[in-house]
Amino acid sequence: xxxxxxxxxxxxxxxxxxxxxxxxxxxxxxxxxxxxxxxxxxxxxxxxxxxxxxxxxxxxxxxxxxxxxxxxxxxxxxxxxxxxxxxxxxxxxxxxxxxxxxxxxxxxxxxxxxxxxxxxxxxxxxxxxxxxxxxxxxxxxxxxxxxxxxxxxxxxxxxxxxxxxxxxxxxxxxxxxxxxxxxxxxxxxxxxxxxxxxxxxxxxxxxxxxxxxxxxxxxxxxxxxxxxxxxx
Numbered sequence: 400x401x402x403x404x405x406x407x408x409x410x411x412x413x414x415x416x417x418x419x420x421x422x423x424x425x426x427x428x429x430x431x432x433x434x435x436x437x438x439x440x441x442x443x444x445x446x447x448x449x450x451x452x453x454x455x456x457x458x459x460x461x462x463x464x465x466x467x468x469x470x471x472x473x474x475x476x477x478x479x480x481x482x483x484x485x486x487x488x489x490x491x492x493x494x495x496x497x498x499x500x501x502x503x504x505x506x507x508x509x510x511x512x513x514x515x516x517x518x519x520x521x522x523x524x525x526x527x528x529x530x531x532x533x534x535x536x537x538x539x540x541x542x543x544x545x546x547x548x549x550x551x552x553x554x555x556x557x558x559x560x561x562x563x564x565x566x567x568x569x570x571x572x573x574x575x576x577x578x579x580x581x582x583x584x585x586x587x588x589x590x591x592x593x594x595x596x597x598x599x600x601x602x603x604x605x606x607x608x609x610x611x612x613x614x615x616x617x618x619x620x621x622x623x624x625x626x627x628x629x630x631x
Contacts, residue, residue, distance in 0.1 A: 466615065473488075480509075488540075496513075548580075576620065577622070
């Protein structure tokens with residue numbers, strides 16, 4: 400495994416505010432050229448400052464499909480502690496990490512986590528449903544989103560933003576993990592509205608290693624979503 404030493408991480412933790420910790424997430428084994436990712440979490444802050452189960456699941460999926468991410472252009476939306484995006488960067492992706500433009504503390508934490516893991520990711524504010532100038536420079540092959548289907552009031556803006564990004568890069572895909580909650584019918588409606596199709600739907604327990612699956616709760620699913628082919 401590569402990465403920083405425990406002594407270096409402990410020194411970083413001592414400099415951080417109360418209730419802040421560094422969690423470590425391991426992917427693969429030494430024989431598989433595995434690695435660990437260190438994430439700064441703050442349990443007193445808003446939900447964007449700690450690692451949710453959907454993020455762990457999506458990060459593991461990225462690792463399992465690592466050949467797909469080597470050299471890819473990856474954008475993580477609603478990234479928070481950005482574990483999936485960091486794994487993609489470790490695998491050789493060119494990664495842009497985004498979260499709501501108003502959540503300055505979350506964006507700063509992303510930069511800190513990139514520094515701790517010695518990863519060169521771009522960090523930018525991206526508010527769903529708003530068309531700021533930096534959005535027009537983005538052409539990702541793969542869009543990642545962990546637990547972004549959380550609050551139904553945000554679903555419309557999320558799908559509008561994802562569709563815009565998919566249209567800018569033909570053949571691109573949106574990979575998201577989510578708890579199967581009551582907003583399922585709204586998701587189906589919005590996918591039809593924005594001409595999106597689900598090309599793969601998996602239960603998290605079908606691919607998670609048993610050592611990680613035991614810590615999961617609820618019905619977590621993973622979906623791969625693309626634009627519908629235009630009809631002729």
